[in-house]
Amino acid sequence: MNSRPYLSLADVKRMAMAAEAEAHAHGWIVTIAVVDDGGHLLWLQRLDGAAPISAHIAPAKARTAALGRRESRVYEEIINQGRTSFLSVPELEGLLEGGVPILVDGHCLGAIGVSGVKSSEDAQIAKAGIAALAP
DSSP states (O other), rough: OOOOOOHHHHHHHHHHHHHHHHHHHHHHHEEEEEEEETEEEEEEEEEOOOOOTTHHHHHHHHHHHHTTSSSSHHHHHHHHHOOOGGGGTTOOOOOOSEEEEEETTEEEEEEEESSSOOOHHHHHHHHHHHTEEEE
């Protein structure tokens, strides 16, 4: 039987706290979502003042990154390069930068998605959260 790492609740909380700290350090008001490898929501945190729509966008970005096993920005780039038919791909809704997969030892454990500021800043927050997993 194969075995692989997975996200514990403690891991999720640690990443969420690190992502929140990164957002606060820059004065960014965002929503942070963490999903498992199947795109199922494990954590949703909407900071005070974050736009209500961000509570839909952040999990969508995270789900896209987890299911695709790559940053959601890749899909945005594909579409921006003219392959608009990619918009019809099933199950992928967060086709904007800001979703980052959580990769450990070659396994995708899930993803963090962030929404609320510039997409590159959303991704910066997500990556800061993921960095908290490092031993």
